[in-house]
Amino acid sequence: MEQTISKTNVWGGGERPYNVSYGKMMMWFFLLTDALTFSGFLAAYGFSRFKYQDIWPEAEVVFTHFPFMHGDHPLLFVALMTFILIMSSVTMVLAVNYGHKMEKKKVILWLSLTIVGGAMFLGSQAWEWGHFIHGTEQGRMLADGSMIHGANLMMNEYGHPLFADYFFFITGFHGFHVFSGVIILSIILINVIKGTYEKRGHYEMVEKVGLYWHFVDLVWVFVFTFFYLV
């Protein structure tokens, strides 16, 4: 209640100076720290990229495959993955919005679609990893005459091994966030179906998991730019 707060006791306890609940504020602080973690990873990627700029692989050359299509389609598959994640962010906002209106059936519908989007993204990422790990038919010859195909943590057909390390680590860490998000969303969905939040009188829990889910989308926006575009 904004009008009842007097300026002298607002930080004295018993009030919400920021006008957000404890849980939502803590979710935001967690997301801030997580954002700094991802910034650290991407900045480290930038360091190595600047250091080995002569032998750093071009993402357009590495990621050119698309399911059921032949030939080179740079960026197309990752654009689809981005679209899936943006779409699942939209369904999440819709779920939160119907939560405000206490429309249980619509919350269930949009929350379920968000989970489907997250699962589709994870499947796409597995496919992308598979292609990167298996590499191309022709491969690349090393100095000692042996051939390598694809990439792992020790070597990389397309260029400097660090590129593969960062790729697996950063997209893996992001993918694990998506995976955790799908699990948390499923738990919240079960609670919605059981009517827990209906009884509680508000759907703030959906809002909190929504914050987390948008954050996962936010991180992907940056990973997409710094791994695939720049």
Place this chain on the structure above:
Amino acid sequence: MSNEQKGNWWIWKVFWILLIVTTVEVLLGVIQPEIIAGTQFLGTSLLNHIFIVLTLVKAGYIVLVFMHLGFERESFKWTLLLPAFILIPYLLFILLSEGSYSYFMM
């Protein structure tokens, strides 16, 4: 300010903005137009600067509208944004300048 009475149009508006910006990014990435991809500015190509600006636009819409931060109290908004705005550019400046330094020293 509350979104509860506004219906859903604002969600779809942001969706279209995100989709169009992403499409522009992908098209620029595939075509790599010579004029902007070849021009160097502040250590990287002009095209990369455009990608970064477009990414920040998308990030702004996600954080301020989807995550509702634009409608929270100003004090709360800046409690979250200021640490990010101070620490992330600082970290980037240190690591990227050291990265190019170690390239020239190799």
